[in-house]
Amino acid sequence: MVTYEFNRESRLLTPGQFQTVFSKPLRFGSNHITVLITPNPEKTNRLGLAIAKKRVKLAVQRNRIKRQIRESFRLNQHNLPGIDMVIMVKSGTDKLDNQEIRRQLEKIWRKIIQRHK
RNA sequence: CGAGUUGACGAGACAAUCGCUGCCUAAUUUAUUUCGAUAUUAUUAGGGGGAGGAAAGUCCGGGCUCCAAUGAGCAGGGUGCCAGGUAACGCCUGGGCGGUGCAAACCGACGACAAGUGCAGCAGAGAGAAGACCGCCGAUGACUUCCUCGGAAGAACAGGUAAGGCUGAAAGGGUGCGGUAAGAGCGCACCGGAUUGCUGGUAACAGUAAUUGCAGGGUAAACUCCACCCGGAGCAAGACCAAAUAGGGUUUCAUUACUUUAAAUAGUAUACGCGUGGCUCGCGUGGAAACCGGGUAGGUUGCUUGAGCUAUAAAGCGAUUUAUAGCCUAGACGAAUGAUUGUCACUCUUUUUCGAAAGAGAUACAAAACCCGGCUUAUGUGUCAACUCACCAA
Numbered sequence: 001m002v003t004y005e006f007n008r009e010s011r012l013l014t015p016g017q018f019q020t021v022f023s024k025p026l027r028f029g030s031n032h033i034t035v036l037i038t039p040n041p042e043k044t045n046r047l048g049l050a051i052a053k054k055r056v057k058l059a060v061q062r063n064r065i066k067r068q069i070r071e072s073f074r075l076n077q078h079n080l081p082g083i084d085m086v087i088m089v090k091s092g093t094d095k096l097d098n099q100e101i102r103r104q105l106e107k108i109w110r111k112i113i114q115r116h117k
Numbered sequence: 118c119g120a121g122u123u124g125a126c127g128a129g130a131c132a133a134u135c136g137c138u139g140c141c142u143a144a145u146u147u148a149u150u151u152c153g154a155u156a157u158u159a160u161u162a163g164g165g166g167g168a169g170g171a172a173a174g175u176c177c178g179g180g181c182u183c184c185a186a187u188g189a190g191c192a193g194g195g196u197g198c199c200a201g202g203u204a205a206c207g208c209c210u211g212g213g214c215g216g217u218g219c220a221a222a223c224c225g226a227c228g229a230c231a232a233g234u235g236c237a238g239c240a241g242a243g244a245g246a247a248g249a250c251c252g253c254c255g256a257u258g259a260c261u262u263c264c265u266c267g268g269a270a271g272a273a274c275a276g277g278u279a280a281g282g283c284u285g286a287a288a289g290g291g292u293g294c295g296g297u298a299a300g301a302g303c304g305c306a307c308c309g310g311a312u313u314g315c316u317g318g319u320a321a322c323a324g325u326a327a328u329u330g331c332a333g334g335g336u337a338a339a340c341u342c343c344a345c346c347c348g349g350a351g352c353a354a355g356a357c358c359a360a361a362u363a364g365g366g367u368u369u370c371a372u373u374a375c376u377u378u379a380a381a382u383a384g385u386a387u388a389c390g391c392g393u394g395g396c397u398c399g400c401g402u403g404g405a406a407a408c409c410g411g412g413u414a415g416g417u418u419g420c421u422u423g424a425g426c427u428a429u430a431a432a433g434c435g436a437u438u439u440a441u442a443g444c445c446u447a448g449a450c451g452a453a454u455g456a457u458u459g460u461c462a463c464u465c466u467u468u469u470u471c472g473a474a475a476g477a478g479a480u481a482c483a484a485a486a487c488c489c490g491g492c493u494u495a496u497g498u499g500u501c502a503a504c505u506c507a508c509c510a511a
Contacts, residue, residue: 006136006137011451012451017451018451048451049451050451058483058484059173059483059484060482060483060484063455063484064455066452067137067455067456068455068456070136070137070455070456071135071136071455071456071457072456074135074136074137074456075135075136075456098456098457102456
């Protein structure tokens with residue numbers, strides 16, 4: 001079933017949920033973006049964002065990156081295999097424009113899907 | 118029309134598609150139920166809201182909350198021309214003084230060094246009740262020469278001198294005339310300063326008159342003195358609900374011992390093990406249920422109706438205040454307010470049938486986190502108003 005929804009069930013909310021992902025992750029990444037994933041026992045996809053203030057200084061840029069990631073996750077989640085993930089970014093990501101961020105994310109989604117076939 | 122100053126406004130618009138958030142309405146669902154409903158949970162549909170002028174820096178001032186105190190002082194910190202505004206301010210308005218600019222305007226921690234203490238590199242003769250390096254003079258005294266013995270001339274020894282030069286950020290009022298051997302507030306005129314009065318002003322201050330020969334530099338964003346102000350911590354404040362686990366208290370039952378009864382039926386004691394012959398005492402182990410209180414995770418609240426916004430009128434030079442009417446305008450919490458596409462707007466260039474067309478470019482600074490009042494800093498462009506200067510025309 002194809003869904004484009006993104007509500008609170010689709011997000012990691014508590015420190016405990018983040019910890020389970022950090023404890024035993026599989027790593028995927030591109031030049032600027034790192035994704036840590038763990039299988040979700042309930043077979044739904046959940047997204048958590050960890051955009052450090054140290055990496056992206058301005059609040060406006062952090063918000064822009066988060067929204068781009070959420071948007072891309074929202075449009076591609078029906079292809080993903082039921083995982084919890086935490087996305088982190090590296091310095092310099094704030095220099096990328098929206099299209100470039102989106103291209104990098106789509107590459108990562110393809111990698112994850114291939115790995116879980 | 119050109120150059121500029123100040124203030125105000127705005128912070129691209131519209132449409133389509135896919136999403137987020139909390140509010141209202143409806144339906145379904147869940148829970149409770151006195152079966153009328155109530156409204157807790159969740160889902161769906163529809164409707165109408167959803168970042169800023171600085172939301173930023175966190176530099177001041179308040180509201181609000183808790184704690185401490187309720188007087189007074191010390192320490193520490195802050196402010197610093199005058200008057201007004203305000204909840205308050207280090208803010209704002211008006212005025213004064215000083216500075217910059219032709220001007221409109223802009224800038225200024227702008228009390229006191231005559232209470233005391235301290236500080237000042239280099240240069241320079243001398244840096245604080247100063248100083249003879251060059252210079253000027255050498256009247257007076259001494260020296261040399263001439264001589265009509267009255268004096269004259271010379272050199273520059275004693276000495277005089279703050280005009281000029283030199284050093285420096287700064288050299289102990291300035292300009293001119295008189296005066297003198299040369300000079301000097303030594304004398305005078307004007308300017309400046311100080312003191313005392315008078316006038317205007319709420320005041321800062323300004324003007325003016327008389328007196329005074331000038332009265333002794335700078336630095337207080339050096340200590341200090343003077344005047345005034347300041348309790349501490351902050352929404353992660355604070356209030357409420359409260360799982361699991363561990364632990365605390367109370368009650369009941371069970372257990373155990375004894376007595377009793379047909380009977381764990383009733384009563385009494387509280388147990389059991391170890392140490393001791395026994396009591397006291399010490400150590401260890403104590404089953405089940407209910408209730409009470411504290412309280413962690415988590416949740417709710419604080420949380421947006423407020424020194425609020427808009428309009429009109431009145432008072433005031435103004436900041437601002439008052440009155441009346443209308444309006445409700447984000448409340449998120451691993452943190453919503455977004456993304457994509459198209460069209461139109463903005464600037465420049467070219468073409469032009471003056472309707473427009475084509476191409477290129479720009480779209481900033483930056484995002485609420487309890488709420489207000491300010492300050493400071495960042496900001497691509499655009500619009501409007503008032504004023505100043507220059508040029509031209511009348």
